[in-house]
Amino acid sequence: MDQKVITSEHHYQGLDEWTKGRKKILLVCDDSIRFLPDIREKLSELGKAGIVITEFSDFTPNPLYESVVKGVRLFRSEACDAIFAVGGGSAMDVAKCIKLYSNMEGDGEDGSFLRQKAEPNAIPFLAMPTTAGTGSEATRYAVIYYEGNKQSVTSESFIPETVLMDPNALKTLPVYQKKSTMMDALCHAVESFWSVNSTQESREYSRAAIRGVLENMEGYLAGTPEGNAGMLMAAHTAGKAINITQTTAGHAMCYKITSLFHAAHGHAAILCDRVLFDWMIRNTGKCIDPRGEAYLKETLDEIGRAMGCADAEGGAAKLQEIFKGLELPVPHASGEEFEELKTSVNPVRLKNHPIALDIDTIDALYHRILQ
Numbered sequence: 001m002d003q004k005v006i007t008s009e010h011h012y013q014g015l016d017e018w019t020k021g022r023k024k025i026l027l028v029c030d031d032s033i034r035f036l037p038d039i040r041e042k043l044s045e046l047g048k049a050g051i052v053i054t055e056f057s058d059f060t061p062n063p064l065y066e067s068v069v070k071g072v073r074l075f076r077s078e079a080c081d082a083i084f085a086v087g088g089g090s091a092m093d094v095a096k097c098i099k100l101y102s103n104m105e106g107d108g109e110d111g112s113f114l115r116q117k118a119e120p121n122a123i124p125f126l127a128m129p130t131t132a133g134t135g136s137e138a139t140r141y142a143v144i145y146y147e148g149n150k151q152s153v154t155s156e157s158f159i160p161e162t163v164l165m166d167p168n169a170l171k172t173l174p175v176y177q178k179k180s181t182m183m184d185a186l187c188h189a190v191e192s193f194w195s196v197n198s199t200q201e202s203r204e205y206s207r208a209a210i211r212g213v214l215e216n217m218e219g220y221l222a223g224t225p226e227g228n229a230g231m232l233m234a235a236h237t238a239g240k241a242i243n244i245t246q247t248t249a250g251h252a253m254c255y256k257i258t259s260l261f262h263a264a265h266g267h268a269a270i271l272c273d274r275v276l277f278d279w280m281i282r283n284t285g286k287c288i289d290p291r292g293e294a295y296l297k298e299t300l301d302e303i304g305r306a307m308g309c310a311d312a313e314g315g316a317a318k319l320q321e322i323f324k325g326l327e328l329p330v331p332h333a334s335g336e337e338f339e340e341l342k343t344s345v346n347p348v349r350l351k352n353h354p355i356a357l358d359i360d361t362i363d364a365l366y367h368r369i370l371q
Helices: 009-019 031-035 037-048 065-077 089-101 109-115 175-194 200-222 225-245 249-261 265-281 293-306 312-326 335-342 359-369
Strands: 004-007 024-029 052-056 082-087 125-129 141-146 149-154 162-165
Touching: 004 009, 009 037, 009 162, 024 065, 024 089, 031 037, 031 082, 037 052, 052 065, 065 089, 065 109, 065 141, 082 089, 089 125, 089 141, 089 149, 125 225, 162 225, 175 200, 175 225, 175 249, 175 265, 175 293, 175 312, 200 225, 200 293, 249 265, 249 335, 249 359, 265 293, 265 312, 265 359, 293 312, 335 359
Parallel strands: 004 162, 024 052, 024 082, 082 125, 125 162
Antiparallel strands: 141 149
16 A cells, blocks of 8 residues: 655645545544644644544553553544544554454454454544654554453554654654664664565665664754654654564564563664674575575675665674664673573564574574673
């Protein structure tokens, strides 16, 4: 699906055009909207113009299925005719699932929406990311939790048809969150590039996203409008890449680091990928990508060149240099934690990785990642 990207220019002219013909919009938003006076002012104007905007924010990070059910009930009871998601990955995931479940049978009790076949619907869906990292607004994936278990929901039909890019939404982000989300975008692009599922199209997205992150890093961290706009687009483009390929071992290995050490997701991802890149260069002989070892070597070199280096080794060194420059801390794991880490990796995600990884290799990599 070709997404339309609109901006906040000319006092949200693109948003005015999107709302034409809408009567009742469900606004799915997280707490970030409290710090976004521009979009709140615009929403107030739309309300005064006769558009009913019903806010739904009754969800938490790592959102629950039950929260989505509440959102579906509100969407139905208020007879909403469109969805506008404003926030980070959790807000996007909730909004996606509300769209997907809104035309299913029943009220969603006892997990019934999870057991039904999803049928596409034409509910207009606009997404405005408030972080430059997840790229969730560009992907067919959502994650919610039911009875303590992660539910990975996948549907092409809930990808927002329109995305609103507002650089002002990034102005108040804490520095640590900026660094972390930026690294999430970079890791998405790098992992998508080397994924066994990569295509010519996904590699073009990856290449553009890597360059976008590096070109806009300084301005983004300094809070310039140009840097913010560039980083938003880089993260969006990286999202388009993983929408095709999914992520690989770096993301599979980073989730337990996040839960054990309370590191932000992107922080944990760059901890892993800065070690994986160098390790992969030295272990291409274990390639499981059906396109072969020579193809993998060239791919790793392409990643290096996208980072402005001569080859893969230069790219791996550049990734380490970027990590060190951000001064993100490296957690220290105990023996028990290393044992927990090495058994935590989702083998499904390892199928996307181009080099075979067994439990001993994973353990050795974790010791390098957290040394």
